[in-house]
Amino acid sequence: MAMIQVDEAREIILAKIEPKGVEKVSLNDALGRILAEDIVARRNNPPMDNSAMDGYAVIAADIQSATPDNPVKLEVVEHVAAGAVAQKTLKNNQAIRIMTGAPIPPGADAVLMQEDTDKNGSGILAKDRAEVGENIRLAGEDVKVGDVVIRKGVTITPSHIGMMAVVGRSNIFVSQRPTVAILSTGDEIMELDETPEGPCIYNSNGYMLAAQIRSAGGIPVYLGVAKDDEKDLMEKFDWALKCDIVVSSGGVSVGDYDLVKATLDKMGNEMVFWKVAMKPGKPLAFGKIGERPIFGLPGNPVSSFVSFEQFARPAIKKMMGANDVMPRTVQAKLTRTIHKKTGRLHFMSAVVSWDSGEYTVSPAEEQGSGVLKSTVNANGLLVFPLEKDELKNGELVTVQLLDV
Numbered sequence: 001m002a003m004i005q006v007d008e009a010r011e012i013i014l015a016k017i018e019p020k021g022v023e024k025v026s027l028n029d030a031l032g033r034i035l036a037e038d039i040v041a042r043r044n045n046p047p048m049d050n051s052a053m054d055g056y057a058v059i060a061a062d063i064q065s066a067t068p069d070n071p072v073k074l075e076v077v078e079h080v081a082a083g084a085v086a087q088k089t090l091k092n093n094q095a096i097r098i099m100t101g102a103p104i105p106p107g108a109d110a111v112l113m114q115e116d117t118d119k120n121g122s123g124i125l126a127k128d129r130a131e132v133g134e135n136i137r138l139a140g141e142d143v144k145v146g147d148v149v150i151r152k153g154v155t156i157t158p159s160h161i162g163m164m165a166v167v168g169r170s171n172i173f174v175s176q177r178p179t180v181a182i183l184s185t186g187d188e189i190m191e192l193d194e195t196p197e198g199p200c201i202y203n204s205n206g207y208m209l210a211a212q213i214r215s216a217g218g219i220p221v222y223l224g225v226a227k228d229d230e231k232d233l234m235e236k237f238d239w240a241l242k243c244d245i246v247v248s249s250g251g252v253s254v255g256d257y258d259l260v261k262a263t264l265d266k267m268g269n270e271m272v273f274w275k276v277a278m279k280p281g282k283p284l285a286f287g288k289i290g291e292r293p294i295f296g297l298p299g300n301p302v303s304s305f306v307s308f309e310q311f312a313r314p315a316i317k318k319m320m321g322a323n324d325v326m327p328r329t330v331q332a333k334l335t336r337t338i339h340k341k342t343g344r345l346h347f348m349s350a351v352v353s354w355d356s357g358e359y360t361v362s363p364a365e366e367q368g369s370g371v372l373k374s375t376v377n378a379n380g381l382l383v384f385p386l387e388k389d390e391l392k393n394g395e396l397v398t399v400q401l402l403d404v
């Protein structure tokens with residue numbers, strides 16, 4: 001097995017991932033999907049100059065001298081609500097009652113807010129001056145026709161949904177979600193509905209991987225457990241090829257029954273079997289069966305979890321055309337000194353908090369490829385660089401944030 005660095009392995013993998021197609025969804029179904037088109041405004045927002053206040057449309061020059069003690073009388077000639085249009089053109093010493101969002105009447109160049117006026121019979125007293133343009137929201141102030149308001153490749157958020165509605169898009173193109181087959185392997189692995197007998201363990205990886213796939217935007221397809229038996233493995237990998245990506249766990253190490261490697265060696269093309277210079281998660285198989293990318297992740301639960309995050313999640317995101325395929329990172333202040341041997345990059349389950357204006361990071365006390373509880377409260381993976389053997393209390397370190 002070749003020894004390889006994490007970044008190098010990821011680069012090789014990503015270079016072999018092709019984007020999947022697009023599909024149309026209604027705006028209500030678009031949250032969390034990857035946008036597959038640039039959204040261009042077909043309309044100005046606001047569409048016309050309109051009032052930012054409830055008050056009176058005026059000609060600013062008419063009320064230049066207005067003060068509370070020396071108000072200016074104006075005749076109110078019309079009322080416009082939002083959704084209505086003034087029929088009259090404003091003339092000197094006139095005002096038009098106007099509501100927030102209503103179009104500015106012709107002739108008016110400012111809106112005096114209601115609080116700066118008193119009623120005066122059928123007219124008003126203006127008690128303050130106004131600048132030209134005051135309280136007027138200009139057409140196109142938010143968005144102009146032709147503006148690219150959202151770029152292709154982003155993960156759609158509630159604000160994106162709002163903006164697409166602003167420009168009148170009820171249907172949009174998003175990337176198709178890849179189907180991802182999950183195959184757990186091992187004679188000792190049992191299903192959750194089986195009664196534990198002898199040295200069996202539940203298929204926790206299968207469920208955890210399904211959740212990771214879903215949170216990455218993929219559609220998990222659960223294929224159950226294959227025995228450490230080449231025939232069973234081949235049959236199940238064969239089923240898995242109906243999916244866009246295949247993820248297996250277990251059987252890629254150097255044990256006597258690690259038959260996933262041997263099976264993939266026979267079935268796969270472009271297969272590589274790496275020792276990745278990382279901990280947890282050293283053994284990794286990657287390649288294709290036909291056109292289908294396949295990830296042979298290690299079986300230890302934390303190794304499977306971390307390897308998925310480093311390699312499979314970015315691949316799923318690339319297949320969906322996402323601009324950002326890498327996990328988000330923050331620099332955080334370490335809360336205790338930690339040690340390791342040099343030569344492998346360690347990912348440590350950790351809690352990142354925002355504390356008095358800075359991020360702090362506390363790695364779980366007990367780390368280990370089988371210690372799944374270390375991940376339970378973790379919201380990040382502390383990156384302990386390969387060449388370092390110590391990170392000091394108070395040092396700024398890189399932490400990958402875990403997506404949910």
Ligand code: AMP
Nearest residue numbers: 184202203204205206250251298299300
């Ligand atoms: P392997 O890579 O197959 O040698 O497995 C390494 C360790 O991970 C063993 O202790 C397995 O029992 C455990 N393991 C493998 N697959 C799973 C799974 N699907 N769920 C939980 N633990 C697993």
Ligand code: MG
Nearest residue numbers: 185186250251
């Ligand atoms: Mg095994």
